[in-house]
Amino acid sequence: MSSETLTPSEPSPPIDASNSAEPTAAMNAVADLTLNPSEPSPAPALALSKKAAKKEASKLQKQRRKEESAAMKESAAAADKGPDLLAANYGDVPLADMQSKAVTVRKWTAIGDLDEGLKDKEVLIRGRVQTSRAVGKNIAFLVLRKRGFTVQCVLTVAPELVSQDMVKFAAGLTRESHVDIEGVVSVPGEPIKGASQQVEVHVRKIYCISKAIPNLPINIEDAARSEAEIERALQAGEQLVRVSQDTRLTHRVLDMRTPANQAIFRVQCQIENVFRQFLFAEGFVGIHTPKLMAGSSEGGAAVFRLDYKGTPACLAQSPQLHKQMAINGDFDRVFEIGPVFRAEDSFTHRHLCEFIGLDTEMEINEHYSEVMDVVDRLFVAIFDSLNENCQRELEAIRKQYPFEPLKYLRRTLRLTFQEGVQMLKEAGIEVDPLGDLNTETERKLGQLVLKKYNTEFYILHRYPLAVRPFYTMPCSDDPAYSNSFDVFIRGEEIISGAQRVHFPELLIARAKECGINVETILPYIDSFRYGAPPHGGFGVGLERVVMLFCNLNNIRKTSLYPRDPQRIRP
Template sequence: MSRTLVRDLSEHLDETVTVHGWIDTLRLQRRMQFVVLRDHTGRVQLVHPRADDPIEAAFEQVTVESAVRITGKVVANTAVRLGGLELRPERVEILSLAEPGLPIDAHTGPDRRLDWRFLDLRRPERRLVLDVQTTVEQAMRAVTAAEGFTELHTPKLMGTASESGAEVFTVDYFGRPAYLAQSPQFHKQMAIAAGIDKVFEIGPVFRAEPSYTSRHATEFTGVDAELAWIDGVEDVMAFEERLLRAVLADVRAVHGATIAELLGVEVTVPERPFPRITMADALTRLRAGGWDPAGLRVDLDPEGERALSALIAAETGHEFVFVTHFPAGIRPFYHLRPDDDPTVTESFDLLWKGVEITTGAQREHRHDRLLAQLREKGLDPAPLASYLDCFRYGTPPHGGLGLGLGRLLMLLLDLPSIRDAMFLFRGPHRLTP
């Protein structure tokens, strides 16, 4: 039995079709039965005059969120708000009867909604997030493929803690400790050393941070890219501009109308180039406006990120801003430091609507300098021997970025929390469902 999706019913006026979905609402009146069926593409009203027949009996038995299969005739009705048509049922099959009394509704708080995430995702505005995510990833792969990237799948089990060893999850690996990867950073750079000019990955990232903010998760999807033979970090920022512009253009084309209808959000495609400001300039301007009155901060906190984005938006009308040249003391040992000012790094954060979504940099590709910077940070080179070996035999200048997919979706769709921007959220107190 072929299935017709709700969004395609207008193509079958006066035809008999079969639809599958869930019971959205029931209005069982004395003479008429009005039922709304919902599938993942939309909703349709079913109308049945009571006739003491099997259809009437089925609608009296069925409950909201029951899974059903309904065969009926598609009829135009301009009075119906749901697409100007309705379905006159000829056969009703209850495939799976939902228990009466749903555990969540439209007014349920976020934690309980996460407990019943499979029901929560049946709501079109929740499901939309995953549809948009699919388009975002497809657009990213299209851009990287067109620019000659090789997609990798790097290990998520590591024998040594990545980078500093902080904020990692330790697991038992056949009697010895292993660590869940914080980032594919070292493996991306290994690929560059292997002669793969451009590498790209969309994959899981793990952070053992006891953070309870609206933008943090202990497991999330990272988007990582690394480019070899660059002239400078500007090449990396320009690549991200091309990537995000293509992503937002595709989302607008495919989902713009639905996003506006369900979420009241307009998708804007940014102009290139994005504004840029050095960290030193950002700190000076923010302090002049009253942020950090003691002048003790060397990095931006969330309040500073919001204030800086508002300032740049007021001046340029742009929602994005690159913050560049972070101090060497707050960046990883592998970020390159310019010869004319080794106190800073050739690195950047990208802020969107006041939230950091990307960290990137040109990497230090010379073994001696890398080793010196590592020791300056007080790190032991021994656990990083296999990483450092990648720079002993001619590694090209390179740089890259890491972007949080959940944060991108959260800001794109104006969601209140990253919890709503992923299929199943993981945080310090959540390991289920």
């Protein structure tokens, strides 16, 4: 878009409302300009000290502005009389002024805090230029964005306040540039559709603190567009830009700025918060295990290998062995949040080569259901918290990527693997009762469970031993099965867990059966010879939880800088 200015008569693309200036409301509001900005508006009785502080700040601000203005006028006069007497009120901020020159008394108001309570007040705000446009030579509209909030700013030529050159400067600001604006808050007569804040800022000064290049590789409004919008436009004969997933990732810094992406990563952070706080409250200790390991982790081909000061090493495929060793080291209940590395060649919608593992391990008294109990309560707590505390974020995601709220029960459904196989059988799908489910049968079972139990979150346990890792405890009544479980959201696996073998002899036998060289995991094996309590645990992929809770179609949407077999940048 750059310095090109749109006139209102030009057909504007049907973009997301929060992403464009709304000229109608804005133009109605121009009348407000005649209000005296220095006239104080009545403040609420309860905010006396705040009011006093504001008054003081305002006084200091005025004083500073007076000095600044005097200095500017002086320099302008010295500079052989510039073409615009108001030149000091706008322009690009030079580097030297951005290098922590001084701590001043200036107070920035957050865009999200701009509301009717600030009517007629002078404010200083900072934000990105989401849109800028001139209406003729005398009026310019900007939408400023910060932290997901947007506000409309208006420049109207007025003697000694706003010059035509200033309007031109503002309208010519490239999208995504950063600006500081000083202005007066006004409240238009009708709702503002083009911005989140229901006030306008009438610009007195505008300084660009960081210029964006005119031709961005992707436009935020294009990246923020929903598929439905593109379809609707297509039916109306209009072709809108669709930004591919790959292009988004290549220009991730721009893609990140969409409301949906801002929300996705806040949801991710919230999941982590609840995970951590819930477990901490239940006596778990957060630990960190090394990602650099000698040998080949748990074995298998899917490891990244490297040289560690002359020793062959690899990146941990999971904290499995080290978290179990922490249990053998008396930590009783541990969790870890950290990266997990898989050199798999799976180029699917749900595999990454690096993702964040949420791992737990805990002593059990007598049964692996104690681990499932933690899964149950933990995830219900996570889902509840998202629904309660992240409504704004979920709404932002839903706007671009519509999804139905996750159906889950207050007490999580548990089915045995055999029950699952039986349900599939009854639906005409034969699966090997001692094999694993594939992605397709998992999804099918998810549909059957949803239909029968009205939940999209459930636990499937007692998996065949043959499809589980060597450290999984076999069942006592049937060694073909194991004390293990997977957990599903919307028909896709997100959690694997189990009771672990804590008898060193059985552990060695199982490792050998699974083709693992026991020598490479000797410190792990040895830790069970020093007395080992019965224990179990589980691991979750953080990105998958976000993806499936929000029913997103690609795990790359929930990783800030995803790594897959074809991508290691940016």
